[in-house]
Amino acid sequence: MIIKRAFFTACAMAALATAQAQTPKVYTIEADKVKAHIEPTMYGIFFEDINLAADGGVYAELVKNRSFEFDSHLAGWKEQQKNGGKGSVAVIDRTAERPENAHTIKVNVENNTGSFGLSNEGFRGMGIKKGEGYSFTVTARKPAGSLVKLIVELHNAKGAVIGTGTLTPTSADWKKYNVKFTATATENKASLYVWLKGKGSVDLDMVSLFPQHTWKNRPAGLRADLVQKLYDMKPGFLRFPGGCIVEGRDLVNRYQWKKSIGDIDKRENIINRWNMEFKHRPAPDYYQTFGLGFMEYFMTAEDIGASPLPILNCGMACQFNTGQLVPLEELDPYVQDALDLIEFANGGPDTKWGKLRADLGHPKTFNLKMLGVGNEQWGDQYIARWKIFTKAIKDKYPYIKIISSVGPSPDGDDFNKLDKFFRGMNADILDEHYYRAPKWFLDNAKRYDNYDRKGPKIFAGEYAAQSVAIASPDNKNNWECALSEAAFMTGLERNADVVNMASYAPLFAHVDGWQWTPDLIWFDNLRSYATPNYYVQQLFSLNKGTDVVPLLKDGEMVSGQDGAYATASIDKKTKELIIKFINSTDKAQPVSFNISGAAAYQKTAVVTTLGNYKKDAENSLDAPKAVSPVKSTMIVSGKSVKVTVEPATFKVIRMKMI
Missing domain, CATH: 2.60.120.260 (Galactose-binding domain-like)
Incomplete structure (x- = not known):
């Protein structure tokens, strides 16, 4: 291992020396021309109880089938x-x-x-x-x-x-x-x-x-190391509780938020939708106790500084399974659940559900601003139910932004039909999902460049580069996938006037109990580690700034030319210029940033580097930081920044304004 690492380091140094002898590519940053405001919710997290994420994972209960409610009552x-x-x-x-x-x-x-x-x-x-x-x-x-x-x-x-x-x-x-x-x-x-x-x-x-030691030392609480990793991302929102478990394989086993609050022994257990979904990864002992329920979700969002984003069943079971539907004339209880949830989150002590929240120990409201109607639905049946939900919610709570599904794919007839319909209805936010190969992410960094600036906002609700194929058990959380996601995210940020939210999925996976890979954070019963994909998400979240400014090469936005992907933003709160630059090639690139605008900058900039790894590099429980960010400093000469970006590398440069 030492010999291999020394050889790789020597090759990297040789590549850098070659790059430094080349003429730098020149980029222009127009730091005084705000292109788009970046929402505080821009980068968040999506939680679903898959891969033993809740029971057996972040919910710290150690006993399986504690109340003997599994179908096999003595299972475990x-x-x-x-x-x-x-x-x-x-x-x-x-x-x-x-x-x-x-x-x-x-x-x-x-x-x-x-x-x-x-x-x-x-x-x-x-x-x-x-x-x-x-x-x-x-x-x-x-x-x-x-x-x-x-x-x-x-x-x-x-x-x-x-x-x-x-x-x-x-x-x-x-x-x-x-x-x-x-x-x-x-x-x-x-x-x-x-x-x-x-x-x-x-x-x-x-x-x-x-x-006894849980997150914030709450009795019967959450696993501290896993929640800490969420906190360390400084996410803008927390989407919960899914995901396909919102829908259930059938409507009897859908997620019902009212059954997930109150006394633990009164929360009705159900089978988890991922219990037998994949023949290659069966989990017949996978159930939901709802010890991690809606009260805990809201409190966790509050703890980590994230806006809550609950997703509710809209009267449709998972369309990949039974596709069971509630007749439109019987939809009222489902709609009432949505209205009651808003009251539970935002209502005062003089309301039924606001009083319950206060009685459960949280008199302060949760300041809910958005709600998802359905998870990953499509077709005419979804449109009909969406209309009913939307009218009821907007009539009573016009300030609530509604997240609307455009299906499980980022293209195709179903996507196009929903996209056209929701744009015609002036919908608030459209939830787009992409599970694709790394090349798709590189090729689609320009996806939102030509979206209608006056249309609905976009929530990139679920995405992850698949190293092999969608839902393949052989997918890896390797550096090639993470780097392609970083490139794609420059396009999200560059188009922050259209894209308001984004979250990788899935979030958690138990190394001995997963159904789906890749995943952002892996854990066993004692340890956990962040993937290269996690560090990409974290770097974007910690360095998003408040406003996008143009970063150009030859007058064009940088989105794949010469294998480079980039975005720049200013942070009006900290008075900094933030440059994100991805070199997706296997050769080092010397670059020069010329900055226009009235501001001057301190002579030393902070640089965070994630990269110069082999494409198949991964982290693990035994080597959790094999792929992880490294901080350094560099000299700024007036309004010019010169740096060599190593092969397959993501760099963040923060420059303090004087």
Whole structure:
């Protein structure tokens, strides 16, 4: 590895030396001519519960099937016994009493000898950290005369105990019990054992284990390292909860926001739409507990400084699956859900849903400004339902911007039909999606140059370069894909008067539980890493500025000439000029930027470089920063900047105005 790296470095230095001997290509930046305002929402993030992103991912619950609501009610659980212990487990159906949490278990311990119990495997194991505190909770009831107590243990992959706690249920009525303990070792594939000791029986529900250290240390909260990566992007918006799970494979399993708030044990579990979507990556144990629900989404958006962007079902199941439709005359409950959500987010304490938000601990409004009607719908059925939703929302909340789908593809008959219709209706924002090869992204950096400046704004809602093919399990988060996305994003930013929002997709993926690749952030049960694509997104977000200014070569915008892609902006808040330049070729390029305008600049500029890697370079859990930004400084001579941009490299230059 050292020899290879030394060889590559030597080649890079030789290429730089050759480039420096060449005549620089000259670019002009008209820093005093604002071309477009850049919205604060320009670069955001899109969350969907795919690839174990919520349960098993950012939602820090470690117990799988904690309330026994999977179709196989004991999925994830195994009966255990030691030292002669005997017993049995029965699943109890209480649908008539609690339809939203219809199953509990009754555990009978037959003798006083040894121990009997159950183990839980977690989500591809449980990530346990030495010295970390863990909180075990269970809802239980114990008949009079039962002598059962619970001993909780964490086991490592070899079966050794690495944490333990004890609690004793005392009530004949359902009651929540809790015990906290500290882990004595680190383990990526731990499991939970709940031993029952003493003759008798006990009813159990909501068996749960959380690390005490979560994002903002909220009890039963989110995984801190994953949310931190979102915070570090400084995103302009958070789109949630999807994605195709908004639609569901059928309407029974669609996402219903009202069932995702309030008491955890009253949030009705459903099967995840990605459970059996791909034969090459089946996940029959993939369900949604909604522990990460709409209240948590709104609070997370607030935490990371992002505008919330909820997407709601419009009466259509996923058109790639059943395509089930709600008759138009039965659409009222769906529309009312949208109206009630706006009230939940923005209503005062004198409103029904605003009061509920306050009662849930958030009296301040969430300042919701936009809402998605449907996810990735197309066709006449979508148009008919969109009209009904839009009229109802605009009549009551005219300030809400509506995100409208133009289908799953960036071209074709379905796209063209929707695009024409929505432009004729003066729609607010159109949601375009692109999952294409890297070459498509390079070729389409000019996509928005000729869009109607007076038409609807564009939300590049889902995009990612596919190294092999759409939905291929062999797609990689490599540097070639990330660089092509950077080139494409210069076109988004250059056309910020048309494009107001953009987000890569999908966001998260568990290394042992993914269905779709590529993805922005990968993780296992203990660690996580950002991909090269993440760093591209982050650099654009952290360096977007407030206003686009022309960056030209020979009087034309730079969008692929000589393999170069570029954009420039000013930040009126920090009084800086920001240059983004991509060299997509395999040769170094010496460039010179001549800046016009009244402003003068400090002699030292800050440069961030991401690149000069092989096309197949990737990050990993063991090498998380193999492809990552490097900061340096450079000298500015008056209003002239000269720099050599290495092969396959993305550079950001920030110049402070005097």
